Amino acid sequence: MNIRCLGYVGVESPVTKQWEEFGPDVLGLGIADPGSSDTVYLRMDDRHHRLAIRPGERDRLLHLGWDVGDAEAFARAVDGLDRAGIAHTEGTDEECADRKVLRMTSFSDPVGFRHELFYGQLLLPPASPGEARTAFVTGDQGMGHAVVVVPDLKQSEQFFVDRMGFKKSDEIYDWLTLMFFHCNSRHHSLAMTEMSGLRGLHHIMLEAQDLDAVGIAYDLCLEREIPLSMTLGRHSNDRMLSFYVRTPSGFDVEYGWGGLQVDEQTWKVGHYQKGDIWGHKFVAQSPPGALERAAPA
Numbered sequence: 001m002n003i004r005c006l007g008y009v010g011v012e013s014p015v016t017k018q019w020e021e022f023g024p025d026v027l028g029l030g031i032a033d034p035g036s037s038d039t040v041y042l043r044m045d046d047r048h049h050r051l052a053i054r055p056g057e058r059d060r061l062l063h064l065g066w067d068v069g070d071a072e073a074f075a076r077a078v079d080g081l082d083r084a085g086i087a088h089t090e091g092t093d094e095e096c097a098d099r100k101v102l103r104m105t106s107f108s109d110p111v112g113f114r115h116e117l118f119y120g121q122l123l124l125p126p127a128s129p130g131e132a133r134t135a136f137v138t139g140d141q142g143m144g145h146a147v148v149v150v151p152d153l154k155q156s157e158q159f160f161v162d163r164m165g166f167k168k169s170d171e172i173y174d175w176l177t178l179m180f181f182h183c184n185s186r187h188h189s190l191a192m193t194e195m196s197g198l199r200g201l202h203h204i205m206l207e208a209q210d211l212d213a214v215g216i217a218y219d220l221c222l223e224r225e226i227p228l229s230m231t232l233g234r235h236s237n238d239r240m241l242s243f244y245v246r247t248p249s250g251f252d253v254e255y256g257w258g259g260l261q262v263d264e265q266t267w268k269v270g271h272y273q274k275g276d277i278w279g280h281k282f283v284a285q286s287p288p289g290a291l292e293r294a295a296p297a
């Protein structure tokens with residue numbers, strides 16, 4: 001499916017207004033001009049937005065947006081979906097305008113998560129209003145990673161690898177089982193863990209270019225008594241030095257620095273029995289509050 005990177009994430013939330021403060025003040029994100037939309041568009045770099053918070057009745061993941069690069073790659077991806085027998089729907093003009101992309105098509109995975117393949121996301125020139133305070137690692141590595149909760153690891157692994165073309169990075173067998181997948185040099189753009197009967201967005205990871213940005217955001221959370229989910233720590237597999245903060249919309253943001261990059265030519269899948277080298281102690285409610293009951297298989 002030639003996915004290049006995670007381009008954007010969309011969530012629904014009844015508390016979009018809180019993001020207008022939480023995004024910029026705590027996470028160092030920018031805010032794009034929403035035009036006539038009620039959506040809060042949060043910026044990390046030169047893209048119009050990376051995270052969209054759309055008003056709605058409940059906290060839930062709406063879509064993961066995967067950048068395929070250009071029109072030719074888009075046509076090949078669509079062809080691949082057709083040959084694989086995966087039903088997909090071309091994005092309407094309204095949807096493309098909402099995502100700020102040239103073209104988009106969407107499909108559902110076995111859990112019901114909506115994936116959008118797109119190309120041509122709107123770029124804003126330097127010094128545009130609403131720029132992010134923090135410099136993030138994006139570019140070819142995309143906006144970061146998303147970790148989803150699925151009811152059946154095997155089923156989702158098969159879809160992500162065989163149908164979407166992700167490559168396995170590694171696996172962790174700690175108190176939870178986690179599987180990690182890459183589509184570029186970022187150690188993982190997508191990961192998943194199994195929680196029986198549940199589905200939803202566990203967290204997204206944003207990687208700062210500067211370690212101090214992580215420390216500053218950590219201090220802000222402590223000073224404002226914003227609930228952390230996990231303390232500072234370093235993961236064993238992607239070596240991300242990070243902490244986890246509970247967002248207003250129930251899922252977590254992993255705010256990190258120093259993530260490992262994989263070289264596809266030499267990478268070998270490994271597995272771990274511990275997810276962390278140090279830290280990442282639980283300090284708040286878990287699991288995240290944005291999980292839903294999965295439909296029975």
Ligand SMILES: [Fe+2]
Binds near residue numbers: 205
């Ligand atoms: Fe993560």
